[in-house]
Structures are given as C-alpha cells and as structure tokens.
Amino acid sequence: MKPYLREKIPTGFNDIPQATVYEAGYLVSKNAGWRNIRPVVSTEKCKGCLQCYLYCPDGVISKDAESGKIKIDYDFCKGCGICAKICKFEAISIEAEK
Numbered sequence: 190m191k192p193y194l195r196e197k198i199p200t201g202f203n204d205i206p207q208a209t210v211y212e213a214g215y216l217v218s219k220n221a222g223w224r225n226i227r228p229v230v231s232t233e234k235c236k237g238c239l240q241c242y243l244y245c246p247d248g249v250i251s252k253d254a255e256s257g258k259i260k261i262d263y264d265f266c267k268g269c270g271i272c273a274k275i276c277k278f279e280a281i282s283i284e285a286e287k
Contacts, residue, residue: 224268226283232258234280241272241281 235258242250242259249262250272261272273281 219264244275
C-alpha cells in the first residue's frame with residue numbers, strides 16, 4: 190500500500206461514522222407504492238446496535254426512545270434490503286409488501 194494511503198485508514202473508535210448521510214426529514218415525498226418488499230424488525234432479536242441506521246441510504250431507520258430498538262418509517266422506505274443484509278443479529282427480515 191502506498192504510504193500516503195496508509196494515513197487515510199481509520200485506526201480508532203472515534204473514526205467510526207456517527208450518523209447517516211442525510212439527517213432525518215430530508216426526504217419529502219412519500220413512497221409512490223412501487224415497493225414490492227419491505228423490512229420487518231424483530232424486536233426480540235434487535236440489540237439496538239444501529240448498524241442498519243448507519244447503512245440505510247434513505248435515513249428511514251431511527252431508534253425508539255422507549256424501547257431502545259429500531260423503527261422504520263415505511264412512508265419513505267424503498268425496500269432495498271440493505272438493513273437486513275447488514276444486521277448481524279438477523280433482527281430484520283424481508284417480506285413481500287401487502
């Protein structure tokens with residue numbers, strides 16, 4: 190690896206991202222009904238690690254203040270499934286849209 194690239198590699202816990210790309214409320218138009226699958230959260234399996242929150246491209250995942258678990262805003266979720274793939278606790282599954 191080139192020396193100048195080695196300096197760019199994160200080394201500590203402080204280098205981990207603390208938020209998504211867009212802050213909440215960035216999306217302004219609701220899902221137009223084209224989504225055919227959607228993520229479903231199992232609150233028993235969810236540990237509240239928020240990795241799904243960090244990887245969600247639309248920023249539709251948030252932490253519920255009461256339970257400490259995640260919740261998904263289905264009005265803006267496009268059903269990409271990234272959250273289900275990234276969840277190492279298998280707390281998010283994908284099911285057909287009803």
